[in-house]
Amino acid sequence: MNTQVSIAGVTFQNPVMTASGTFGSGMEYNAFVDLNRLGAVVTKGVASVPWAGNKTPRVAETYGGMLNAIGLQNPGIDLFIERDLAFLKQYRTRVIVNVCGRTVDEYVTVVERLADTSVDMLEINVSCPNVKEGAIAFGQDTKALSDITAAIKKKAKQPVIMKLSPNVTSISEMAKAAEAAGADAISLINTFTAMKIDIYRRRFALANRTGGLSGPAIKPIAVRMVYEASHAVSIPVIGMGGIANAEDAVEFMMAGATAVAVGAMNFHDPYTTVRVIEGIEAFMRDQKIDDVNSLIGCV
């Protein structure tokens, strides 16, 4: 039984990754799951310098999901390389670093700093809805997306995944723009811009007013977008959005994803990633599937 998948020349022992921002750099979840079991650890977004993030409350639960407006708090690339990457080096699991910035130059600075490291791939966050400058501003316009993709590709030593926002009119157009500018892969979806109001206090649930909606509530939309994007481009797609179990993961793969990521459900159950991996293996045995790659885009 083969569970290995390959994206831009990088092979993964299985198609299950962590979704950026839900797993830190794996240090906290190491207590629950063997990081060596994962297809890849996708780190929380890292910028050129430390970012303080937004005011609290930063999270709120909604039906079947949650809102977050962390605001990309992160320690900056220096400490990240020294501490987080050193930690991840102890494991044979692939490492994908999520990169964020306010300007193209800031993204490029991080990408250049990572050039000499053992990082396997870069995921470029052009889709965070919770910061005022950068991030989503690059992910909602085909020209801006194309420009930043090209600028990063020029400097990157590792394959580049562009992480796309669902907060767009046509995900296919965004996917095509990323591919045309040289992206090696795309990942989607990031969170939906959303809002919750505490009706008893007559206040926004989040200090940032809006936040990104994730969790099982968004899964059917994510599956549709992965389907559309994967049919618009020929580069691999990493699918995510509310994956809670192996059935959800298989659904994303059948929609066209080469790999999948577990996000908000890590908060519900810290063992979710490994349960999804084991569940995919059980599904393959049960359905007499020899190669997980046969699931990709099979519908």
Added chain:
Amino acid sequence: MEKQTATVLRQECIADGIYSMWIKTPLANEACPGQFISVYTNNAARLLPRPISICETKQDCLRIVYRIAGKGTEEFSRYHANDPVSILGPLGNGFPLSGEDAVLIAGGIGIPPMLALAKALTGKKEIVLGYRSTPFLQDELSAFGDVILATEDGCTGTRGTVMDAIAAHPLSGKVIYACGPIPMLRAVKEYAAAQNIPAWLSLEERMACGVGACLGCVCESTETDAHSLVNNKRICKDGPVFAASEVIL
């Protein structure tokens, strides 16, 4: 620390909307006063755990006392003996224990962790408790020290806040431990600074992961934090107990 399905031993309503639940779990034996557990609902549509402080422990048994604050805690309040309950913990850092005479100050649903703390502290204890109205846990706490009550409606003790009660009952303790709403903790912090005695504050915030990964539950800190090199300590992982001088409230 692990996530597990434990068993409810018993549960009772001890005041309006306040429930006391004993849970059978070996995780109890690892717990320190001031730590908390994440409690998960049975409804997957409510995917985030509810962080609830540990009220006290016995061999293989842990007690939580919580307020119904929404649909998740309302679900917990309907659990009966022998029902399964999904928990993760113990989480966070507890109160550093001092042998000196101590003042325990707590308000509302910040009161429960004071029971485990009062049991663990060896010195003399003055225990100041603030409520909106009907008190709870005050009899159990009175076994460990002098209890001073404040109620907002004046139904018992000093009418007003814990600070009003302290003004009416001068204290002699040399270290303060506090848990309660932010305005109360702010007042305790000011009081401790004026008295020039150390204070330990237990904070609360909306949490998601509960283990320090998501950075959802930070509080502003006076010093640069080790995790992100900004001024945001993680309440779930670096706290929930902080030195008063460490945090900006």
